[in-house]
Amino acid sequence: DLAPEDVEEALSVMDAGLIREGYYARLDAKIPKPEPGEDSVRYDKYGWGEHISRKYASRGPVTSNLPEALRRAAGRVKSWPAKLSKQLILLEELVQDFEPGVAYPEEEVNTRVKERYEDYCLVRRMFVDFGFMRRDEGVYRVQPETHWPGRQYGYNG
Numbered sequence: 833d834l835a836p837e838d839v840e841e842a843l844s845v846m847d848a849g850l851i852r853e854g855y856y857a858r859l860d861a862k863i864p865k866p867e868p869g870e871d872s873v874r875y876d877k878y879g880w881g882e883h884i885s886r887k888y889a890s891r892g893p894v895t896s897n898l899p900e901a902l903r904r905a906a907g908r909v910k911s912w913p914a915k916l917s918k919q920l921i922l923l924e925e926l927v928q929d930f931e932p933g934v935a936y937p938e939e940e941v942n943t944r945v946k947e948r949y950e951d952y953c954l955v956r957r958m959f960v961d962f963g964f965m966r967r968d969e970g971v972y973r974v975q976p977e978t979h980w981p982g983r984q985y986g987y988n989g
Contacts, residue, residue, distance in 0.1 A: 835967075836960065836966060836967055836968070839960065839961060843880070843881060846879070846880055847879030847880055847881060848879070850879050850880055851875075851876060851877070851878065851879050854875070856875060856878050856879075856883060857875035857878075861883070862875065862878055862883075863883060863886040863887055864886075865886065884916070884981060885981055887917075907947075907948055908947075908948060908949070909922060909926075909948055909949035912949070912951065912954065919958065920962065920981055923955070923958055923959060923962060923964055924964070924980065926945065926948055926949070926955060926959075927959060927964045927965065927974060929944050929945075929947075929948065930944065930965070930972075930974045931974070932973075932974045932976070933973070933974075934973070934974075935971045935972070935973055936971065936972045936973070937970060937971060937972075938956070938967075938970045938971075938972065941956055941959075941965075941972045942956065956972075959972070960972075962980070962981055963975055963979040963980055963981065964979075964980055
């Protein structure tokens with residue numbers, strides 16, 4: 833397992849590489865900010881983290897039938913979706929099984945996630961990677977919703 837600072841460093845290196853190579857600028861792929869006003873983020877600062885947050889925030893109200901499908905399947909996820917947007921919807925639904933402010937040992941996170949989906953390692957990693965949870969020395973805590981994808985732009989699921 834990677835420590836949060838290792839993940840943050842890896843994302844920073846990835847962002848720096850994408851920015852240095854002009855990846856998003858070359859594709860002219862900057863997603864407009866969801867809120868009105870001038871976009872102060874230039875391509876020389878626009879990396880993957882900014883891109884995915886804007887993409888998630890721009891999707892608007894959740895129109896996916898994933899949460900309803902989960903309810904019909906007694907809360908079990910039968911297969912993991914390929915699309916990132918659907919994965920984020922599922923993660924947002926699954927993180928509801930945990931109380932904010934409570935410290936969960938890794939074993940308890942595994943047990944709770946296994947009740948909903950067999951690949952608990954994938955879900956646990958994605959909770960941390962996308963900011964739904966924080967991991968410190970094997971203890972997990974739900975992050976404030978402001979840390980969740982798209983929240984810095986006012987998206988509220």
